Amino acid sequence: MKHFAVVQHSYSEFLGIVESQLEKRDIGFSYFRVFLSNELPGNALTFDALFLLGGPMSPLETDKYAWLTQELNTIAIFRKAKRPVVGFGLGALLLAQYEGAELHLEPYHNAYFTTAHATDVGRNDPLAQAVDGAQVMVWSPGTATLPEGIEPLVVDDEGRWIAFRPEEGVVGLLFRPEMKPGLIEDILMEEDRETPENIGELLGQARALWPEMQKTTDRVIVALVRELSLMTEKRKPRVFALKVDTGDDV
Numbered sequence: 001m002k003h004f005a006v007v008q009h010s011y012s013e014f015l016g017i018v019e020s021q022l023e024k025r026d027i028g029f030s031y032f033r034v035f036l037s038n039e040l041p042g043n044a045l046t047f048d049a050l051f052l053l054g055g056p057m058s059p060l061e062t063d064k065y066a067w068l069t070q071e072l073n074t075i076a077i078f079r080k081a082k083r084p085v086v087g088f089g090l091g092a093l094l095l096a097q098y099e100g101a102e103l104h105l106e107p108y109h110n111a112y113f114t115t116a117h118a119t120d121v122g123r124n125d126p127l128a129q130a131v132d133g134a135q136v137m138v139w140s141p142g143t144a145t146l147p148e149g150i151e152p153l154v155v156d157d158e159g160r161w162i163a164f165r166p167e168e169g170v171v172g173l174l175f176r177p178e179m180k181p182g183l184i185e186d187i188l189m190e191e192d193r194e195t196p197e198n199i200g201e202l203l204g205q206a207r208a209l210w211p212e213m214q215k216t217t218d219r220v221i222v223a224l225v226r227e228l229s230l231m232t233e234k235r236k237p238r239v240f241a242l243k244v245d246t247g248d249d250v
Contacts, residue, residue, distance in 0.1 A: 001026060001027075001028055001233075002025075002026065002027040002028065002048045002049075002230070002231065002233050003027070003028045003029065003030065003046075003047055003048055004022070004027060004028070004029040004030070004047060004048060004049045004050070004051055004230075005029070005030055005032060005041040005044075005047040005049070005050050005051070005078075006029050006030065006031050006032065006050075006051045006053065007031075007032050007034055007040060007041075007050070007051065007052050007053060007071065007074070007091070008031050008032065008033045008034070008035070008053050009034065009035050009053055009054065009055025009056070009057065009090055010035060010054075010055050010056055010187075010190065010193070011035075011186075011190055012183060012186035012187045012189075012190045012193070013053050013054045013055055013089075013178075013183070013187070014031070014053065014178070014183075015029065015051070015053070015178050016178035016179060016180050016183050017177075017178060017179075017180050017214065017217050018177060018178040018217065018221060021217065021218065021221040022221075025225065025230075025231060027048075027230070027231075029051070030047075034067050034071065035055070035065075035067075038066075038067045038070075040067070040070055040071060040074045041074060041077075041078075042077075043077075044077045044078040044080070044081035044083045045081055047078075047083060048083065048084075048230070048232075048233055049078075049083055049084040049085070049086065049228070049230055050074070050075070050078040050083060050084070050085045050086070051085075051086050051087075051088075051091070052071070052075075052085070052086070052087040052088070052090070052091025052092075052094055052095070053088055053089070053090070053091055053178070054088050054089030054090050054091065054139060054140070054176060054178075055089065055090040055091075055141065056090075056141055056193060056194060057090065057141055058090075058093070058103070058105055058108065058141045058142045059090065059093050059094050059097050059103055059141075059142075060103050060105060060142070068094070071094055072094065072097065072098055075094065075095065075098050076098070079098075079170065082169065083169070084169045084170065084228040084229070084230060085169070085170045085171075086170075086171055086172075086173070086224060086228070087171070087172040087173065088173050088176055088177070088178060089139050089140045089141070089173075089174060089176055090140060090141055091172065092140065092163075092164075092172030092173050092174050093140055093141070093142060093143075093144050093172075093174075095166070095170065095172040096144040096146060096164070096172055097144065099146070099147055099150060099166045100147040101144040101145055101146050101147050101150075102144065102145040102147075103142060103143075103144050104142050104143045104144065104145070105142050106142065106143075107142070107143070108141060108142055109141070109194070109195070109196035109197070110138065110139070110140045110141070110142060110143055110174070111137075111138065111139040111140075111196040111198065111199070111202055112137075112138055112198070112202075113135055113136070113137055113138075113202070113205050113209075114135070114136060114138060114156035114157045114158075114162070114175075115133065115134070115135060115136075115156070115157055116131040116132060116133065116134050116135075116136045116154050116155075116156070116162065116163075116175065117132065117133075117154065117155050117156070117157070118131075118132040118153065118154055119151065119152055119153060119154065119155055121151045121152065121153055122152075122153035122154055122163075125153050125165075125227070126222075126223035126226055126227045127153060127154075127163065127165075127171060127220065127223040127224060127227055128153040128154050128163065129223070130216070130219035130220050130222070130223040131154060131163075131175070131216060131219070131220060132154070134212070134216045134219075135209055135212065135213075135216075136162070136175035136176075136177075136216065137175060137176050137179050137202065137205075137206065137213075138156065138162055138174050138175050138176070139174075139175075139176050139179065139196075139202075140174045143160075146161055146164055150164055150166050151164070152164045153165055153171075154175075161174070162174040162175045163175065169228055169229075171224070171227075171228065173220075177216065177217040177220040177221070178217070179206065179213070180206070180210070180213070181203060181206045181207045181210060184199065184202060184203045184206055185203065187199075188203075
């Protein structure tokens with residue numbers, strides 16, 4: 001059975017509607033709630049892929065969240081092991097930072113609906129084509145300028161990147177395929193959570209667009225599964241049972 005490691009950065013932001021898509025494909029997943037325990041996957045070879053979820057903090061806030069630095073090391077471990085890595089929101093910014101992108105704190109609440117536009121680079125890309133022309137929700141804590149040599153797969157109405165792939169098997173999405181109205185409501189209820197000023201508008205749009213958002217997420221997951229070979233189980237280390245010598249045969 002395929003099994004993914006999923007790094008969660010806040011109580012409210014989890015795989016959302018992506019969970020059912022993975023379960024339909026017989027893909028299991030384990031959450032690592034780094035914001036509670038500082039725990040991160042220590043061995044990439046025991047998983048088939050790594051998902052980095054959204055969160056309220058900027059990757060630049062390592063003074064408040066020291067585990068952000070360790071998360072970059074986790075990305076390195078999975079990349080070295082040639083395991084697929086997918087980032088949503090904060091996760092996408094961490095992937096961009098790993099590639100050498102310039103990060104920006106402003107706008108700190110980078111949250112809005114936009115039409116997704118596949119670029120020339122994404123012309124034949126399954127993921128880019130899955131969202132081309134669709135309304136998507138972008139939500140990230142800050143922004144990033146991609147380094148020279150990495151072109152976006154998808155941009156928003158203003159031409160700003162919202163999806164990129166630095167190499168085969170790795171993709172970062174500033175738009176949020178896992179988002180659903182209930183998840184936004186949970187974020188609103190989360191204690192001491194700063195939220196965008198336009199969160200009420202975002203929730204209203206999400207409710208109005210919900211049927212179409214589900215279809216878009218379906219297409220995104222199909223594209224990711226196909227493009228990143230997420231249905232192909234990676235070779236994992238064998239688990240050996242240890243026989244304890246009690247000395248009874250002596």
